[in-house]
Amino acid sequence: MVRRRGALASVCIVQTEEIPEARRDAIDLEIDQHGIAKYERLREHAGLFAHADSHCLPETWTEQQRHHAVALAIQRMPGVVPVEAQINQVALYDPEAAQWHFVPIEVFFGEPVRKVNA
Numbered sequence: 001m002v003r004r005r006g007a008l009a010s011v012c013i014v015q016t017e018e019i020p021e022a023r024r025d026a027i028d029l030e031i032d033q034h035g036i037a038k039y040e041r042l043r044e045h046a047g048l049f050a051h052a053d054s055h056c057l058p059e060t061w062t063e064q065q066r067h068h069a070v071a072l073a074i075q076r077m078p079g080v081v082p083v084e085a086q087i088n089q090v091a092l093y094d095p096e097a098a099q100w101h102f103v104p105i106e107v108f109f110g111e112p113v114r115k116v117n118a
Contacts, residue, residue: 042108046092046101054096072098
């Protein structure tokens with residue numbers, strides 16, 4: 001999904017924590033099990049089982065390689081929809097294969113995936 005002016009949009013969960021002032025200069029990011037489960041469920045439904053390997057790949061790239069990878073991902077987006085459009089899929093990008101994968105949005109929300117007869 002992209003915003004009206006072309007910026008990428010995202011599907012996310014909100015997790016908040018009260019951070020004491022003394023720790024605000026170095027905040028640890030901790031994703032709870034619920035968030036990790038949602039993420040893994042999306043990746044599995046997309047057929048992306050080795051996602052830990054995919055996460056390590058961009059760390060090995062130079063800045064130029066990262067910019068190229070982002071440009072390629074944007075170039076390969078199959079299309080855009082208006083902001084007010086109803087959506088029914090989540091798009092995940094696999095940087096190794098340079099491909100987008102689409103998963104029913106029900107998977108993100110933990111709902112049973114509805115079967116559609118064509």
